Amino acid sequence: MNDKIADMVIRIKNAGDAGHETVVVPYSKLRFAIASLLLKNGYISSVMKKGKKVKRSMELGISYEEGKARVRGVKRISKLSARKYYGVGDIKPVKGGYGKLVLSTPKGILTGEEAKKEHVGGEALFQVW
Numbered sequence: 001m002n003d004k005i006a007d008m009v010i011r012i013k014n015a016g017d018a019g020h021e022t023v024v025v026p027y028s029k030l031r032f033a034i035a036s037l038l039l040k041n042g043y044i045s046s047v048m049k050k051g052k053k054v055k056r057s058m059e060l061g062i063s064y065e066e067g068k069a070r071v072r073g074v075k076r077i078s079k080l081s082a083r084k085y086y087g088v089g090d091i092k093p094v095k096g097g098y099g100k101l102v103l104s105t106p107k108g109i110l111t112g113e114e115a116k117k118e119h120v121g122g123e124a125l126f127q128v129w
Contacts, residue, residue, distance in 0.1 A: 016069025
């Protein structure tokens with residue numbers, strides 16, 4: 001498995017579709033930053049680090065509203081084989097404003113709206129809705 005970000009977001013989506021309360025993903029600083037952003041925007045309900053050193057992982061609580069998972073779909077934009085970079089003018093609403101675009105910028109991992117406010121572009125990681 002090479003694409004660690006795609007693996008993480010697909011695990012979150014699949015756990016929500018299956019009705020699970022939590023999902024465990026391997027820990028990294030990038031994954032933790034993405035999980036924190038998803039937590040802040042209500043797509044997951046909790047983030048807990050587990051383990052030490054090599055065996056570190058994160059337990060993510062799946063967020064539900066009206067019996068359905070909050071994460072209904074994800075689309076990986078920038079892949080290992082083809083990176084996609086967005087300037088400030090390229091950032092558009094996802095699903096008519098219902099979803100979020102997640103970017104890796106010089107100011108950290110930001111949503112599309114936050115990146116526009118900060119007036120920075122970056123690598124478009126994925127869309128979530």
